[in-house]
Amino acid sequence: MDLFVVNRYFGDDDKKIKDSDEKAKLAALLSKIEERRKQREVAQKSKLGSESFDLGYHVNEKVDGTAPSVKSDKDEEGATNRKRQSDTVSQHGNANFENEAVEASAAQKKKKKKHKRKWKEINGSEGGEANAGEKKEMKTLEKIEGFTVIGTENFKKKQKVKRVLPYWLANPSIVSVNLQQLTTTVKDIPGLDKNIIRALKRNKITHFFPVQAQVIPWLLAAYKRPTRYWPHDICVSAPTGSGKTLAFVIPIVQALCYRFVQQVRALVVLPVQDLAVQVYRVFLTYTQHTDLKVALVTGQTSFHKEQQQLVALSPVTGYHSLVDIVVTTPGRLVDHLQSTSGFTLKHLRFLVIDEADRIIENIQNNWLYHLYSHISAGNAPTCHPPALTIATLESTSSPPPQKLLFSATLTQDPEKLQQLGLFQPKLFTSVVGDDQLENGDIGKDEAVRGDFVGKFTTPAELSEYVCLVTPESKPLALYHIIASNSWQHVLVFVGSRKDAHRLSLLLSYLGQKSFKVAEISSSLSRPAREKVLAKFAAGKIDVLVSSDALARGMDIEGVDYVILYSAPKSIKNYIHRVGRTGRAGKPGTSVTFLQDSQVASFNEMLHSASKGDLQKMDIQQSKLEELEDAYTLALEHLKGHLEREEKQQLKAKKRRKKQDPLIQKYRERKRRFKVRKLKKLDKATTIG
Numbered sequence: 254m255d256l257f258v259v260n261r262y263f264g265d266d267d268k269k270i271k272d273s274d275e276k277a278k279l280a281a282l283l284s285k286i287e288e289r290r291k292q293r294e295v296a297q298k299s300k301l302g303s304e305s306f307d308l309g310y311h312v313n314e315k316v317d318g319t320a321p322s323v324k325s326d327k328d329e330e331g332a333t334n335r336k337r338q339s340d341t342v343s344q345h346g347n348a349n350f351e352n353e354a355v356e357a358s359a360a361q362k363k364k365k366k367k368h369k370r371k372w373k374e375i376n377g378s379e380g381g382e383a384n385a386g387e388k389k390e391m392k393t394l395e396k397i398e399g400f401t402v403i404g405t406e407n408f409k410k411k412q413k414v415k416r417v418l419p420y421w422l423a424n425p426s427i428v429s430v431n432l433q434q435l436t437t438t439v440k441d442i443p444g445l446d447k448n449i450i451r452a453l454k455r456n457k458i459t460h461f462f463p464v465q466a467q468v469i470p471w472l473l474a475a476y477k478r479p480t481r482y483w484p485h486d487i488c489v490s491a492p493t494g495s496g497k498t499l500a501f502v503i504p505i506v507q508a509l510c511y512r513f514v515q516q517v518r519a520l521v522v523l524p525v526q527d528l529a530v531q532v533y534r535v536f537l538t539y540t541q542h543t544d545l546k547v548a549l550v551t552g553q554t555s556f557h558k559e560q561q562q563l564v565a566l567s568p569v570t571g572y573h574s575l576v577d578i579v580v581t582t583p584g585r586l587v588d589h590l591q592s593t594s595g596f597t598l599k600h601l602r603f604l605v606i607d608e609a610d611r612i613i614e615n616i617q618n619n620w621l622y623h624l625y626s627h628i629s630a631g632n633a634p635t636c637h638p639p640a641l642t643i644a645t646l647e648s649t650s651s652p653p654p655q656k657l658l659f660s661a662t663l664t665q666d667p668e669k670l671q672q673l674g675l676f677q678p679k680l681f682t683s684v685v686g687d688d689q690l691e692n693g694d695i696g697k698d699e700a701v702r703g704d705f706v707g708k709f710t711t712p713a714e715l716s717e718y719v720c721l722v723t724p725e726s727k728p729l730a731l732y733h734i735i736a737s738n739s740w741q742h743v744l745v746f747v748g749s750r751k752d753a754h755r756l757s758l759l760l761s762y763l764g765q766k767s768f769k770v771a772e773i774s775s776s777l778s779r780p781a782r783e784k785v786l787a788k789f790a791a792g793k794i795d796v797l798v799s800s801d802a803l804a805r806g807m808d809i810e811g812v813d814y815v816i817l818y819s820a821p822k823s824i825k826n827y828i829h830r831v832g833r834t835g836r837a838g839k840p841g842t843s844v845t846f847l848q849d850s851q852v853a854s855f856n857e858m859l860h861s862a863s864k865g866d867l868q869k870m871d872i873q874q875s876k877l878e879e880l881e882d883a884y885t886l887a888l889e890h891l892k893g894h895l896e897r898e899e900k901q902q903l904k905a906k907k908r909r910k911k912q913d914p915l916i917q918k919y920r921e922r923k924r925r926f927k928v929r930k931l932k933k934l935d936k937a938t939t940i941g
């Protein structure tokens with residue numbers, strides 16, 4: 254405090270006082286202090302008033318100038334704090350502070366006036382006539398003026414930024430989804446080999462589906478061009494069951510059927526064994542009367558057998574390929590690339606990645622890296638054609654394989670596709686319900702460009718429903734829908750193998766008289782799965798309960814109804830599951846079971862893929878109540894069945910243990926050890 258007194262500066266007047274006598278000096282000083290105190294008080298009062306108005310604390314002062322209304326505790330606290338602050342200021346007695354306070358109060362008054370003026374402009378009347386709503390508005394105005402709320406003062410709704418896509422993604426060729434009015438006959442595509450045409454006829458294919466009509470001629474034309482022009486890679490995104498498999502099988506068989514030397518020229522990669530088998534069979538059908546050899550390399554047979562199928566060693570020429578087309582899964586491919594001597598992909602012309610989005614999302618064993626490094630000795634994945642010089646024109650080296658990506662839910666995320674090192678790719682995609690975009694290349698309309706990105710289409714022939722259920726009524730609802738409508742060829746999707754087993758048992762106990770039920774999942778061996786599928790196709794099984802093993806890509810004959818007993822995990826999962834019906838232009842129906850709590854997220858999921866809400870399928874509660882007794886009985890049967898199964902499994906486990914050579918060896922050792930110990934004991938006692 255002394256410091257302040259000593260250092261205080263009182264201006265020139267004080268110098269004169271210094272010379273007069275002590276008392277006068279003190280009186281002058283006191284009067285000056287008093288005067289300043291008064292000034293401060295006035296300044297503080299006005300400052301407090303305007304401050305609290307700005308903060309919206311407690312001055313509910315009416316616009317007409319009447320007394321302020323009741324203050325809250327918080328208000329009092331605020332005022333006390335400010336009083337404390339003002340006391341500190343007065344204690345310090347700093348003249349600058351006082352001046353600032355006066356200036357601040359003047360500024361606040363000015364602001365208030367400005368607000369009043371603004372208010373008048375808004376209302377065209379004096380503040381005194383303002384009603385409660387108007388007063389509130391004015392208060393808000395002042396609040397905003399007093400305190401700048403970041404982001405609100407000059408807030409303008411920002412314009413949505415349009416995604417800037419690479420040219421090839423923004424300018425795709427649109428593939429029609431109309432499988433009813435086919436315009437391209439088999440003979441319309443020139444130059445198809447007579448064996449291929451015959452095979453098509455045998456399979457009752459007279460017209461090509463839209464995706465085939467666009468992709469087949471495009472690929473054939475690209476193949477005919479001189480090798481120095483590297484072919485564009487392609488991405489094809491078309492609905493489930495729209496015939497994507499033939500869209501790559503036909504051009505590959507056509508392109509390779511006149512080859513001279515046998516080399517692996519086409520490699521088809523699929524995410525799982527079952528899909529690989531399916532595609533392998535299609536290749537077998539269309540290469541039947543040609544010299545082309547196709548190999549299935551998925552680990553179904555022993556590794557050694559697969560090696561023998563792929564390459565042979567001749568004492569004169571060394572290793573040579575025994576196949577032209579290899580259908581494989583990523584893991585098995587890497588095994589052969591690393592361990593099969595003589596297996597080379599140096600002559601590869603086509604690299605097909607079916608269900609490409611799944612493969613991209615789940616890159617197993619880093620297979621792409623191994624594949625690319627095998628093809629071009631470590632230069633891939635990004636590849637560019639060499640500059641056109643006389644040397645390159647004369648060079649006979651072959652271009653890198655043309656990459657063909659297919660899926661019903663192909664990712665159109667440039668970053669993900671980048672991993673594949675696509676060369677000047679071309680996109681073929683379908684858009685449902687956008688007539689202006691169907692057929693031919695997309696228009697020049699900026700608004701519609703890129704609108705299809707991330708949107709997936711379902712077949713036009715598919716009728717989609719949702720059915721609201723509770724967890725308790727689910728099995729009954731399922732039984733009721735199938736039995737009351739006499740549905741056959743029904744595929745039911747559940748979340749796991751265990752669920753597939755239990756639900757199939759429960760359904761078979763419930764529907765003993767009305768329909769036949771079976772299950773299919775990865776817990777069955779592949780031959781067993783094939784058997785079940787054959788029975789289902791022949792109509793010997795009415796309801797097939799499946800885990801997601803069959804959800805993607807499987808072309809199961811004759812599925813008329815798909816029921817999603819467990820809610821889909823993602824939009825892709827939904828598209829692939831419901832896509833097991835409504836294939837190849839045939840009608841199909843899907844029903845998705847949802848609980849109340851799942852509806853919002855399900856609809857959101859559909860909207861994310863630009864699909865609208867689905868129609869509801871209602872079930873009368875009274876109908877389900879009628880089935881209660883049968884349900885209770887079926888549950889008892891199920892319980893008994895599962896208990897019996899458990900016992901059998903335990904027995905089998907014990908039997909396996911008994912027969913296990915390792916365990917037998919261990920037991921034998923233990924027995925010998927015991928015998929030896931007993932013998933020793935025996936010896937010791939006889940000596941003793």
Ligand SMILES: Nc1ncnc2c1ncn2[C@@H]1O[C@H](COP(=O)(O)OP(=O)(O)OP(=O)(O)O)[C@@H](O)[C@H]1O
Pocket residue numbers: 457458459460461462465491492493494495496497498499660661805806807808832836837
């Ligand atoms: N041009 C055609 N005319 C008649 N049927 C066809 C034609 N092309 C394909 N099909 C049949 O359509 C069915 C579906 O074909 P495919 O399995 O190739 O569909 P997809 O588009 O690959 O479906 P997913 O996306 O589910 O794998 C197959 O049974 C196939 O034999």
